[in-house]
Amino acid sequence: MRAVQCQELGGPDKLVVATVDDPTPKAGEVVIDVQAAAMNFPDYLVIQGKYQFRPDLPFTPGGEGAGIVSAVGEGVERLSVGDRVLFHGLTGAFAEKVAVHELTVLKIPEYLSFDEAAGLTVTYGTSLHGLKQRAELKPGETVLVLGAAGGVGLAAVELAKAMGAKVIAAASTDEKLAVCREAGADEVINYSTEDLKSALKAKAPKGVDVIYDPVGGDFTETALRAMAPGGRLLVIGFAAGDIPKIPINLCLLKQCAIVGVFWGGWIQSGNLAGHLDNMDELFQMARDGKIKPRISHRFALDDIADAYGAMTGRLVKGKIILNP
């Protein structure tokens, strides 16, 4: 099969597309013929050796996707050859085939295409876990989403709206903000052309209850200063590169909480059942039209460097999909 390979750590220009042996399923695994793989920011960190885990070289990047089961390993009873499924893992998705443990695989409802299903798990899974289990978002609260047109950001906009919140979306271009409006944002802020502090004062005079922050950098503290009493800052990620160092007295003054969100860690620390409940809820929301995965770009495996370029160039409005 053909697969993207990371043979040395570094930028996307170091990746190659190689012909490698087809995977065979070990006990408890299935092999999936990948129809669509979704790119997430951690896929960029992992090829540089900057993510929480460092796979042995060489490896195939790609943490999630969707496809058709083509082989099942010993002991697998829940899945059969021919099933349409989605999967997540740490690596391996940017290839024609991938072997994954059956526990990371779910059958796709008929109303979701492969492209839509490919990016559902990580982005919507992270955002639902953040808003529901970590922020305990309540209807009527105000949510500020930074980087709101990116993968996890746009999912957070849709989910916060579906959960009954007032949503303020902040992003770097008007084009991105138009997509956020389509996804349900009530208010938008272009933080490249507007001052975030004054815009928040105008749009949320009583402060915001929840901040969803996948960007980091200077925006985090500015946003935190606009927090309402009892607010929660969800620490999702640092796409801007800089990990903010927040003066801790702000928590006291704002009577707020800084809450870490680590979706993969949550599942691995004994919460698989909670994750599966969340996925059921996401399938129902997709069926009812409350969420609609938006595909920003589609690429072939050979265009892997362009796919990463779209992400690092901040061009994404929703998901980047690779169709092997």
Ligand SMILES: NC(=O)c1ccc[n+]([C@@H]2O[C@H](COP(=O)([O-])OP(=O)(O)OC[C@H]3O[C@@H](n4cnc5c(N)ncnc54)[C@H](OP(=O)(O)O)[C@@H]3O)[C@@H](O)[C@H]2O)c1
């Ligand atoms: N905590 C968890 O469990 C978890 C799970 C998944 C992802 N994450 C993290 O969430 C963050 C976003 O992931 P994603 O997959 O949604 O990425 P994404 O689609 O690329 O979105 C990231 C957004 O960040 C903004 N940004 C600001 N500075 C940037 C820069 N220098 N380079 C790239 N983007 C920049 C961009 O929006 P503007 O141009 O509008 O500013 C972009 O839309 C990452 O840090 C990722 O590691 C965390």
